[in-house]
Amino acid sequence: xxxxxxxxxxxxxxxxxxxxxxxxxxxxxxxxxxxxxxxxxxxxxxxxxxxxxxxxxxxxxxxxxxxxxxxxxxxxxxxxxxxxxxxxxxxxxxxxxxxxxxxxxxxxxxxxxxxxxxxxxxxxxxxxxxxxxxxxxxxxxxxxxxxxxxxxxxxxxxxxxxxxxxxxxxxxxxxxxxxxxxxxxx
Numbered sequence: 001x002x003x004x005x006x007x008x009x010x011x012x013x014x015x016x017x018x019x020x021x022x023x024x025x026x027x028x029x030x031x032x033x034x035x036x037x038x039x040x041x042x043x044x045x046x047x048x049x050x051x052x053x054x055x056x057x058x059x060x061x062x063x064x065x066x067x068x069x070x071x072x073x074x075x076x077x078x079x080x081x082x083x084x085x086x087x088x089x090x091x092x093x094x095x096x097x098x099x100x101x102x103x104x105x106x107x108x109x110x111x112x113x114x115x116x117x118x119x120x121x122x123x124x125x126x127x128x129x130x131x132x133x134x135x136x137x138x139x140x141x142x143x144x145x146x147x148x149x150x151x152x153x154x155x156x157x158x159x160x161x162x163x164x165x166x167x168x169x170x171x172x173x174x175x176x177x178x179x180x181x182x183x184x185x186x
Contacts, residue, residue, distance in 0.1 A: 002114050003040035005136075009033050011078070012069050021057055026057035039113070048137070054146045062065050063080070063141040067162060070145025070174070074153060086150055087182045090131065093156035097121060097169065100130060118165065127159075127170035140165050155179030 008045035010031070012020040014053045026033040029049035035041065040159030051062050058065070073079050074086065087105060104116040118133035131145065132140040147169065157176035161168040 001040060001042045001044050001136075002111075003036045003038050004111060005041050006031075006036040006047055006050075007038050008073065008079075009050060009069060012072050013050070015069070015072070015076075017054065017057055025050060025053040025057055028056070039111075044137070051138070060128060062138060063162065066138045067145035068139035069147070069158075070142040070147075071149040072145075073142070074146055074149035083153065084182075086146070087153070093151055093154040093158070093174065094171065096150060096154065097128060097130065100147075124168065127168060130167040130169065132165055132167070140167060143167055152177075153182075154181045 010022070013025055017025065023033055023123065025031070031050050031054070032044060051065060052058075054065055055062055059069075067136035069179075072080050075083075086096065088106075089102070090096035098121050101117045101121055103119055107114050107116050109130065117139050120133070122129045122131055122133040130143065132143055135144075141162060144160060144167045148158075148160050149169055151160070155177040156174055156179075157172040159170040159172060
């Protein structure tokens with residue numbers, strides 16, 4: 001697992017569970033209590049153990065934790081760079097969704113050794129299905145949280161259904177609320 005992924009999970013869990021909660025998770029999972037090197041590589045089994053330990057500590061299932069992680073990656077001020085990377089995908093929510101197919105390549109422009117699963121947007125009756133390719137176990141749940149938060153960011157009302165390897169979206173109202181401010185210049 002890329003260090004940025006584990007580092008994000010560490011920061012999220014520390015915020016969600018508190019310092020003592022994170023320390024308990026780190027001890028149980030065998031993770032470094034002080035965090036992860038951003039550009040290091042870690043065994044995937046360590047990440048899996050952290051999620052199991054976090055689930056036991058919080059009472060939340062793995063998919064809920066990962067979906068909440070995806071939401072946090074967009075909505076927390078410390079992750080503004082990720083939000084900006086995603087907002088460059090489209091002027092409106094529909095444009096953003098279709099541009100998600102390019103997300104793995106855009107991420108590699110910023111971090112060349114970060115490999116994200118392929119994303120494919122497939123039209124289905126009443127909406128689209130965002131299919132998440134193999135590569136990172138649980139990434140579909142992260143994408144579900146990320147897309148849910150981005151819908152709020154754009155002020156769009158969608159019905160979202162998280163599936164094990166996909167996210168189904170049905171647009172209810174494009175201009176449901178005022179979206180968060182965004183400017184290309186930052």
